[in-house]
């Protein structure tokens with residue numbers, strides 16, 4: 001398990017609209033993960049079709065792409081030990097109604113189409129999504145000054 005594992009986390013338009021940007025960043029910072037990249041942007045249809053490509057056959061796909069493109073999102077890259085799996089756990093289940101309190105979706109959502117935040121579901125997906133949303137030059141290599149207080 002590598003301390004430099006990376007995952008792609010994105011605050012969706014509903015999360016941005018509801019003023020949850022700082023709250024979501026806080027949770028990842030507080031856990032000890034390191035922010036490597038972040039921006040605020042409106043995602044175009046091509047990018048979203050490709051991001052959600054696996055779901056292209058699903059009945060909800062057009063609605064999903066339309067909603068995620070409806071307002072600014074905050075794509076981010078977070079780094080740390082087991083961050084892909086831990087990030088998913090911090091998000092909760094896809095359906096907020098099945099998400100435990102304490103998770104982001106369990107604390108801030110009710111409807112599946114307004115589940116506030118996206119997170120990569122595997123190492124492979126994370127790599128693909130990071131490359132899709134960020135140019136290499138946007139990924140910041142830096143040292144967490146408090147690394148020794150987070151990792152043994």
Ligand code: DAT
Pocket residue numbers: 055060064093094095112113115118119121
């Ligand atoms: P997750 O975001 O938990 O990885 P997913 O990859 O299966 O879930 O789906 C991507 C998004 O699509 C999800 O966050 C919300 C939407 N979605 C998934 N299943 C849905 C459904 N049955 N009805 C409406 N929207 C759905």
Ligand code: MG
Pocket residue numbers: 119121
């Ligand atoms: Mg997914």
